[in-house]
Amino acid sequence: MNLTTLFLANWPAIARSLATHIMLVVVSVGLGTITAIPLGIVLTRHRRFAPAVLAVAGMIQTIPGLVMLGFALVLLGIGTVPALAVLTIYSILPILQNTYTGISEVSPAYTDAAKGIGMTAMQVLFKVELPLARETIISGIRISTVYIVSWATLAGMIGAGGMGDWIWTGLATYNTGYILIGAIPSALLAFAFSAALGGLQRLLTPRGLRRQP
Amino acid sequence: MTELLHAMAEHLVIVTLSMAVASLIGVALGVLSYWWHRAGVVIIALAEIIQTIPSLALLALLMIIFGLGDVTLAVALILYAQLPIIRNTTTALNELDSHIIDAARGMGMSRAQRLLKVEIPLSIPMIFGGIKVALVNSLSIAVMGVLIGSGGLGYIVYRGIQQRNMGRILLGAIPVVCIALLFDYLMGKVEVRLSKHTS
Numbered sequence: 001m002n003l004t005t006l007f008l009a010n011w012p013a014i015a016r017s018l019a020t021h022i023m024l025v026v027v028s029v030g031l032g033t034i035t036a037i038p039l040g041i042v043l044t045r046h047r048r049f050a051p052a053v054l055a056v057a058g059m060i061q062t063i064p065g066l067v068m069l070g071f072a073l074v075l076l077g078i079g080t081v082p083a084l085a086v087l088t089i090y091s092i093l094p095i096l097q098n099t100y101t102g103i104s105e106v107s108p109a110y111t112d113a114a115k116g117i118g119m120t121a122m123q124v125l126f127k128v129e130l131p132l133a134r135e136t137i138i139s140g141i142r143i144s145t146v147y148i149v150s151w152a153t154l155a156g157m158i159g160a161g162g163m164g165d166w167i168w169t170g171l172a173t174y175n176t177g178y179i180l181i182g183a184i185p186s187a188l189l190a191f192a193f194s195a196a197l198g199g200l201q202r203l204l205t206p207r208g209l210r211r212q213p
Numbered sequence: 214m215t216e217l218l219h220a221m222a223e224h225l226v227i228v229t230l231s232m233a234v235a236s237l238i239g240v241a242l243g244v245l246s247y248w249w250h251r252a253g254v255v256i257i258a259l260a261e262i263i264q265t266i267p268s269l270a271l272l273a274l275l276m277i278i279f280g281l282g283d284v285t286l287a288v289a290l291i292l293y294a295q296l297p298i299i300r301n302t303t304t305a306l307n308e309l310d311s312h313i314i315d316a317a318r319g320m321g322m323s324r325a326q327r328l329l330k331v332e333i334p335l336s337i338p339m340i341f342g343g344i345k346v347a348l349v350n351s352l353s354i355a356v357m358g359v360l361i362g363s364g365g366l367g368y369i370v371y372r373g374i375q376q377r378n379m380g381r382i383l384l385g386a387i388p389v390v391c392i393a394l395l396f397d398y399l400m401g402k403v404e405v406r407l408s409k410h411t412s
Contacts, residue, residue: 062349062393064356065268066367067386070374074382150267157374167273171360176277183270190265 006177014166018185021162024152025193028084029145032091037137039092040099041125050100057093065090065151073158083160087151091144098140102133135205142197149190153182163189217369221388224365227358228351231287235294236344242295243302243340244328253303260296268293268354272361281362286355293354294347301343305336338408345400352393356385 007014043050068086076082106129114128130137156164166182169175242260246253263271272289279285309332317331333340359367366385373381 059390059394062353062390062397063386064353064367064370064389066356066374067370067382067389070370070382070386071379073374074377074379146265150269153267153269164269167269171273171276179273179277183267183274186270187266190267191262194265 003177003180007181010181014181014185017161017163017165017182018189020160021149021152021164021186021189024080024083024087024155024160024162025145025148025189028087028152029091029141029148031084031088032144032148033095033141035088036092036095036140037099040096040137041103043096043100044103044129054097054100057096060089061093065154066157069151069154069158078159080160083152083155083158087148087155090151091148094143094147095137095140098136098143099133102136102140103129105136106132135201138197138201138204142194142201145193145197146190149186149193153186162186217384217388220364220366220369220385221392224352224355224367224389225392227283227286227363227365228290228348228355231290232294232344232348232351234287235291235347236298238291239295239298239343239347240302240333240340243299244306244333246299246303247306248324257296257299257303260299263292264296268357269360272357276361283358283363285361286358286363286365290351290354294344294351297343297346297350298340299343301339301346302336305339306332309335335411338404338411341400341407342404345397345404348400349393349397352389352396356389 043053065086068090069083072082072086076085110128110132111124114124119127152160152162153164153167156162156166156168163182163186166178167186168182170178170180170182242256246256268289271292272285275285275288279288313331313335314327317327322330355363355365356367356370358365359371366389369385370382370389371385373379373383373385
């Protein structure tokens with residue numbers, strides 16, 4: 001079947017898959033972010049644990065997405081919740097790493113100065129460290145998001161829906177049209193998320209800290 | 214057991230051969246980006262775009278062109294490897310001390326001689342670092358090769374998933390993670406040794 005006719009015949013289903021895909025990404029990266037940033041901050045306050053935690057995080061990242069989803073399928077069963085669980089765990093790691101690095105790289109000169117003018121620990125964190133680390137943290141969120149858009153296509157395997165469904169069906173039946181319908185929008189979605197977060201990163205960086213191009 | 218060893222060997226052969234090809238292409242493109250900055254901006258932007266494409270989507274798209282099998286997986290791995298290799302090559306070359314290059318120029322070396330006798334040898338540690346990142350990623354991506362009819366450890370993992378058999382999934386997954394961590398560690402050691410050599 002011609003790709004245009006296939007697309008026109010199926011567009012409501014395609015739109016639903018796209019919506020599910022975006023939901024998977026936004027929910028898991030959202031949950032990942034609100035877990036990873038506090039965790040990263042805690043790590044900078046207890047640096048002894050940092051090497052071990054970051055090593056474990058790095059190790060989990062080498063586990064292939066297919067394997068993680070396989071675990072989820074066997075342990076938690078089919079559906080959206082197992083997929084979200086795996087995607088959330090994955091999304092934590094780059095954000096955690098970048099939060100830790102971003103805050104650690106803030107020069108002690110700034111934090112000392114902040115303490116010197118009488119800021120409390122919380123004020124130092126929210127008014128000095130986090131703003132200076134913001135660019136690095138958002139770049140962590142961006143890396144996570146691009147990964148998660150990719151892994152969310154695999155989530156079709158465990159019945160969570162998304163654009164991956166079309167690719168899986170296409171691969172199983174060797175149907176080029178289905179593959180294209182799944183693959184092209186998921187690639188475009190990844191570009192869109194990456195560009196949007198890149199823009200956000202630039203927007204949120206204080207003007208004085210922006211790198212001159 | 215023989216099945217596992219066979220799958221491991223297959224996995225390693227596909228990944229290392231792909232990375233050998235990817236390194237040649239990546240370093241060449243990295244040198245091109247260094248010599249010709251304007252092309253470099255385009256090359257790196259393209260490599261970034263490729264990196265962003267979801268792996269299942271890229272594999273499926275490549276399958277349409279190259280059919281089922283190892284070649285398709287190899288092409289995908291080579292494409293994904295480009296960004297770390299190109300970026301590290303160009304960065305290393307751009308960061309070289311200009312005195313050294315001036316000295317080479319002053320000795321009457323041609324551009325090719327400078328590249329092969331001075332610039333590349335001094336950039337080797339960082340280029341190697343890029344290849345390390347690419348290789349470790351590839352070991353993990355290669356698991357998906359099973360979906361497009363390629364072999365390797367992904368085959369064991371995928372059959373485990375289909376049978377809902379945790380043991381089989383682990384049987385395929387543990388070697389992948391161990392090999393990836395081992396390569397990361399060993400190549401990291403080599404990288405440190407190389408950089409001691411050049412500085």
